[in-house]
Structures are given as C-alpha cells and as structure tokens.
Amino acid sequence: MQMGYGLNRGMLKLYSVILTLFIASLLSANGTLDFDLIKKGQENNNTLLVIGGIQGDEPGGFISASLLATHYEITEGSLWIVPNLNFYSIIKRSRGPYGDMNRKFAYLSKSDPEYDTIQRIKSYIQSDKVKLIVNLHDGSGFYRKNYEDKDHSPYKWGQCSIIDQKTIKIDKYSNLKEISSQVVEHVNANLLRDEDRYHTHNTKTREGDKEMEKTLTYFAINNSKAAFGNEASKNLPTHERAYYHLLALEKYMDIVGIKYKRNFKLTPNGIYHAINDDIYISLYDGKIKLPLSQIRDSLKYFPIKKDAEVEFKASNPLLHIVKRGNIYTIHYGNRQLAKLKADYQEYDKPNNVVTLEVDGKLKEVMFGSIIDVEKSFLVKDANDYRINVIGFTNKSKIETNIKIKKTQIAKRFSVDKKGYVYRIEYYLGKKFAGMVLVKFKN
Numbered sequence: 001m002q003m004g005y006g007l008n009r010g011m012l013k014l015y016s017v018i019l020t021l022f023i024a025s026l027l028s029a030n031g032t033l034d035f036d037l038i039k040k041g042q043e044n045n046n047t048l049l050v051i052g053g054i055q056g057d058e059p060g061g062f063i064s065a066s067l068l069a070t071h072y073e074i075t076e077g078s079l080w081i082v083p084n085l086n087f088y089s090i091i092k093r094s095r096g097p098y099g100d101m102n103r104k105f106a107y108l109s110k111s112d113p114e115y116d117t118i119q120r121i122k123s124y125i126q127s128d129k130v131k132l133i134v135n136l137h138d139g140s141g142f143y144r145k146n147y148e149d150k151d152h153s154p155y156k157w158g159q160c161s162i163i164d165q166k167t168i169k170i171d172k173y174s175n176l177k178e179i180s181s182q183v184v185e186h187v188n189a190n191l192l193r194d195e196d197r198y199h200t201h202n203t204k205t206r207e208g209d210k211e212m213e214k215t216l217t218y219f220a221i222n223n224s225k226a227a228f229g230n231e232a233s234k235n236l237p238t239h240e241r242a243y244y245h246l247l248a249l250e251k252y253m254d255i256v257g258i259k260y261k262r263n264f265k266l267t268p269n270g271i272y273h274a275i276n277d278d279i280y281i282s283l284y285d286g287k288i289k290l291p292l293s294q295i296r297d298s299l300k301y302f303p304i305k306k307d308a309e310v311e312f313k314a315s316n317p318l319l320h321i322v323k324r325g326n327i328y329t330i331h332y333g334n335r336q337l338a339k340l341k342a343d344y345q346e347y348d349k350p351n352n353v354v355t356l357e358v359d360g361k362l363k364e365v366m367f368g369s370i371i372d373v374e375k376s377f378l379v380k381d382a383n384d385y386r387i388n389v390i391g392f393t394n395k396s397k398i399e400t401n402i403k404i405k406k407t408q409i410a411k412r413f414s415v416d417k418k419g420y421v422y423r424i425e426y427y428l429g430k431k432f433a434g435m436v437l438v439k440f441k442n
C-alpha cells in the first residue's frame with residue numbers, strides 16, 4: 001500500500017476530501033490568520049454550521065470541529081464547518097491575542113485587527129442556506145442549576161448546552177429549549193461518569209445580559225437563526241471533551257437530517273487515535289510528504305525551497321507552518337509538532353518516479369511516497385540523480401545499489417522519534433528533486 005504509514009489506513013481516503021492549501025505567510029498584515037470554511041454533503045437551504053476555535057485555548061471544541069471535517073463522510077444533507085475561527089489564537093495558544101473574539105459581535109471598530117474575520121463569519125451566519133448554528137466551547141468546571149461546590153455551580157460553564165432564550169420566531173428549529181433538551185438527553189445517555197452530566201443553560205440574554213449580547217450566538221439569534229453553544233469541561237482531557245462535543249454534534253446532525261458515516265469508534269480511545277494518528281503534511285506539490293504523528297521535535301538540514309513561500313497541503317485544517325528565520329515550525333492546533341531547520345535549495349521542477357528494491361522486490365515510487373520496508377531497501381541508480389540516504393554513510397560515498405538495513409542508518413537521523421522512518425533525498429545537479437521516506441517495520 002502506497003500510503004502504508006499509520007494505524008487506521010481506512011481513514012486515509014477521507015482526508016483527500018479536505019486537503020486544504022495553506023501558505024505559511026498567510027499571516028495577514030494585521031497579524032491574523034484566515035480561517036477555513038469546509039463544506040460537506042450536498043449544499044441546501046437547511047445547512048448546519050458548526051464553529052470551533054473562537055477562543056484558541058479551547059481545544060476540545062476546535063478539535064471536534066476538525067474531526068467532523070476530516071473523519072466524517074456526509075452522505076445526505078448540508079454541513080458547513082469552521083474548525084479554526086480564531087486560527088491565530090489557536091496557533092499562539094492564547095485565548096485571544098486581540099481580546100475575546102466572542103465579545104466582538106455587537107459593535108466592533110473597523111480598526112480592530114479581527115474586523116475582517118468577524119465580517120466574514122457574520123456573512124456565513126447570515127447566509128440564507130444556514131438554518132442552525134452550533135458554536136463549540138470548553139468551559140471551566142461543571143455547570144449546575146444549583147450551587148453544589150466551587151466546581152459544580154451555576155457560575156461554571158463546562159458540560160452544558162447553551163441557549164440565549166427559550167424560543168425564536170422562525171419557521172424551522174424555533175423551539176431552542178426543546179432542541180437543546182434533545183441534545184442534552186442524547187449526551188446523558190452516553191456519559192463516561194455521572195459527574196459529566198449535561199444540562200441546558202439558558203443565559204436569557206435578552207433580559208439584560210450585557211456580556212452575552214456581544215456573542216456570536218446572540219448575533220445569530222438576532223439574525224433569525226437557531227443558535228446554540230455547546231460546552232465541554234476544561235476539567236476533562238481533550239479527547240474526552242471531544243467525545244462530548246461529538247455526541248452533541250451527532251445529535252444536531254440528526255435533528256437537521258444530516259446523515260453521515262464516521263470512520264472511528266466514538267469512544268475516548270477511538271477519538272484519541274483519530275486525533276493523533278495519520279496526520280500528514282506534504283510540501284511543494286507533493287515532492288515531500290511527512291508523517292507527523294511520531295515526528296521528531298526537530299529535523300535538521302531539511303530541504304526548503306530557496307526564495308519562496310513554503311507551500312504545503314495538510315491532512316487537517318489545524319495544521320500550519322510558521323516561519324521564523326530559517327526555522328519552519330509545524331503547528332497542530334495548540335501543539336508544536338516539529339521544527340524544520342532549513343537547508344535552502346533550488347528545486348527541480350518535475351515530480352518523478354524512481355525505483356527502489358524493497359525486500360528484494362522492485363518498486364516504482366513517486367517522490368513524496370512513504371514506503372514500508374521489512375528488512376532492507378536498495379536505491380536504484382536513476383537518471384542523473386545524486387542520492388542521499390540521510391544518516392547512512394558508506395566508505396565509497398556511493399549510496400545506490402547497496403542493500404541498506406535499519407541498523408546501518410544512524411538513528412538520530414530518523415524522521416520519527418522511535419527510529420523507524422528515514423529520508424532518501426534525490427538531487428539533480430545542485431537542485432533538490434524530491435524525497436522518499438522508508439518506514440521500517442516496528
């Protein structure tokens with residue numbers, strides 16, 4: 001199998017649906033980062049809009065929205081997902097570098113650095129196609145109607161479904177309280193522990209909650225849209241927060257008639273693996289593909305294109321590359337996965353097929369492939385390529401037509417932390433042509 005790296009091979013085909021092109025220097029002049037709008041299913045006038053990442057320090061919410069984008073296939077209905085609304089704050093791992101974005105929906109000065117972001121998300125909320133909106137948050141503690149103790153009280157925001165008012169005068173989805181109750185009931189039928197119990201929290205915004213009047217959901221309500229907040233508790237680990245968000249989201253999809261196939265088990269463990277396995281970034285038209293789930297903190301002498309912006313495609317909308325000097329840092333939501341230390345190179349244009357002998361069998365592989373190896377591989381001479389197996393040294397300085405085993409490559413040069421994945425780099429003259437990775441069996 002060509003993409004034979006990772007645990008859940010069946011998922012790989014879903015990723016291709018959303019491969020999104022980012023360019024590292026997309027940081028706009030005012031220091032923000034554009035968010036993604038991912039449309040799934042068949043667009044119609046009964047669209048569910050799911051928003052994650054309005055505050056960058058709430059990973060349960062934005063990871064859930066992102067899993068919905070990457071690991072669900074929508075077979076009926078229309079789903080729009082914004083998994084990274086405040087992308088800059090997600091990458092910065094800060095609640096709001098320019099203040100709380102969820103207080104910018106009533107009045108906002110045109111000089112606010114997030115003005116364009118707010119205008120853009122408002123236009124999606126106002127779209128005639130959108131009928132129901134869910135905004136995902138992680139809140140502290142556990143919301144309870146009555147005070148129990150400092151972590152379980154009416155002042156806590158974790159584990160609840162939020163509405164601004166009981167009903168709204170619209171044709172469909174007008175009974176907000178009833179819809180919220182259905183969601184709460186569905187979540188509570190699947191609790192991991194009794195403490196996590198959900199409740200509906202009606203903020204009664206119209207009755208004078210000055211803070212809530214400035215929020216995204218209240219803006220939606222005022223634009224005649226059914227809108228809900230969904231909160232998981234910051235007291236839970238991220239994959240358990242995502243478990244509750246996804247339970248709620250699946251119920252919302254049921255309510256609007258969206259049918260889906262999920263490509264992992266909806267359990268904390270299933271979600272943990274969906275978040276952490278099979279994440280990739282590919283660079284420069286696929287000449288290089290990096291598996292990220294076990295990547296080293298730092299990769300040295302990495303061939304980065306000279307005098308150009310770094311172009312990449314990611315398997316997940318929360319992936320991003322930030323350049324600082326000659327260091328290119330790969331971010332995944334709140335986490336820094338790896339730093340690539342640039343070895344600036346001219347790039348050869350075409351993407352090519354080269355030949356390897358893998359465990360005695362000849363294989364034609366494209367640049368950007370990741371090849372499973374049981375015992376040994378041998379790189380065939382190809383065209384005029386100069387070939388460098390990173391971490392392998394040979395007295396004759398020639399690295400082709402020699403069987404290479406894992407023990408012959410210095411482990412510190414592996415791409416992954418555990419020492420299974422190695423780089424074969426192809427050069428033509430002084431130009432970098434492409435990279436193939438070999439992945440030895442565990």
Ligand SMILES: [Zn+2]
Binds near residue numbers: 055137
């Ligand atoms: Zn929040």
